[in-house]
Amino acid sequence: MPSYRVSAAVGLLQPGTQPQDVLPEAVAVARERVVVEAFDLAVVRGEARVTVRYEADDDATARQAGWAVLARLDELADISGRRVTRRWGARWLPLRG
Secondary structure: HHHHHEEEEEEEEEEOOOHHHHHHHHHHHHHOEEEEEEEEEEEEOOOEEEEEEEEOOOOOHHHHHHHHHHHHHHEEEEEEEEEEEEEEEEEEEOOOO
16 A cells, blocks of 8 residues: 655644644544554754655545645644655655646
């Protein structure tokens, strides 16, 4: 089964959003749609970046799951650098569509 990941840089939080809730909320949205393999919150070039890696049956399902995660993150914070990628060998390439 193909592996995918969705990631975004997280900036200013929306009022009422607690920092510790951002990653679990993103993972919960993904788990409603696909099998989550891993998740992480890292600082990349001075920005907080949420990444959720998951398995999906096909690109369409993976795209929908990725967009749902990004939509939830957008409700919680200002986000940038949004991307949904698919693993091809050792590389992560953008998922088209």
